[in-house]
Amino acid sequence: TILLDVPDGFAAYVSAALVRFAYVHPQAQARYCDGRISITTADDQESFHRREMLHLLYREKVYRETLPIRQAAFDALRR
Numbered sequence: 001t002i003l004l005d006v007p008d009g010f011a012a013y014v015s016a017a018l019v020r021f022a023y024v025h026p027q028a029q030a031r032y033c034d035g036r037i038s039i040t041t042a043d044d045q046e047s048f049h050r051r052e053m054l055h056l057l058y059r060e061k062v063y064r065e066t067l068p069i070r071q072a073a074f075d076a077l078r079r
Contacts, residue, residue: 002039002046004053011035013060020056025049 006014014032021030021039028041028049039049 002041002050004037004039004050006032006035006037006057010057010061013057013064016060017053017056020060021053025052 014037018030018032018037021028025041027043028039030037030039030053037053039053041049
């Protein structure tokens with residue numbers, strides 16, 4: 001089992017990252033509880049799964065924080 005402390009400011013993105021992780025890695029089980037993500041998997045790729053989950057959290061944060069900018073750009077193009 002891999003335990004990851006979720007960095008400050010990333011808790012809002014955990015749900016989306018868990019869904020994406022479950023899709024990409026169906027052989028692994030990931031759960032969020034008490035500010036930590038636990039990942040259970042039968043393989044021995046702990047480093048890979050740790051990097052993958054942190055990357056997914058980061059991607060979701062960037063996506064949500066830049067969404068208003070993209071929406072404004074699309075609105076400007078429609079005019």
